[in-house]
Amino acid sequence: MSDAIPQPVTMTAEQIGAMTPEQVGARRTAMLADPEWREKYLKGDVAARTEFTEVHKRIAAAVDVGGVQARQEQEDHLAAHLQEHAFVAPEIIQQIRERRAVSQEEYRMARAAKARIMSDKAAVRKYLDGDAELRSRMVLINVILSSQVTKKG
Numbered sequence: 677m678s679d680a681i682p683q684p685v686t687m688t689a690e691q692i693g694a695m696t697p698e699q700v701g702a703r704r705t706a707m708l709a710d711p712e713w714r715e716k717y718l719k720g721d722v723a724a725r726t727e728f729t730e731v732h733k734r735i736a737a738a739v740d741v742g743g744v745q746a747r748q749e750q751e752d753h754l755a756a757h758l759q760e761h762a763f764v765a766p767e768i769i770q771q772i773r774e775r776r777a778v779s780q781e782e783y784r785m786a787r788a789a790k791a792r793i794m795s796d797k798a799a800v801r802k803y804l805d806g807d808a809e810l811r812s813r814m815v816l817i818n819v820i821l822s823s824q825v826t827k828k829g
Contacts, residue, residue, distance in 0.1 A: 700734045717804075763808065783820060
């Protein structure tokens with residue numbers, strides 16, 4: 677496949693799996709930039725939602741987690757990105773680096789907040805349109821949801 681941005685038509689998991697990491701990133705950009713694709717996604721189109729999930733699975737699979745230096749470089753890159761684009765405070769970056777656990781109550785509240793946001797079509801549209809405040813809030817929610825949860829007493 678070429679490195680050109682794929683056209684914004686719904687792609688299969690097989691097609692996405694055959695793409696390079698750069699092409700998958702470009703595909704994500706193309707999907708989010710295409711108003712017609714976003715509308716399909718927001719209306720619950722199964723193919724569009726499946727494609728979105730597959731693209732993000734492929735992006736996650738492309739992350740190189742081998743070696744301490746590579747991991748440190750990834751964490752540094754992520755920290756810089758979160759501070760610059762999602763306005764995440766340094767204390768939260770440190771929490772991510774230290775992989776601090778969250779309480780069951782924090783986890784429950786974050787899960788409920790994410791469910792509320794994701795069920796609100798206007799909020800999803802704002803998120804997909806790049807609303808900085810909502811993106812920042814979603815980053816914080818996802819940090820909590822990806823953290824280890826402490827066991828009760």
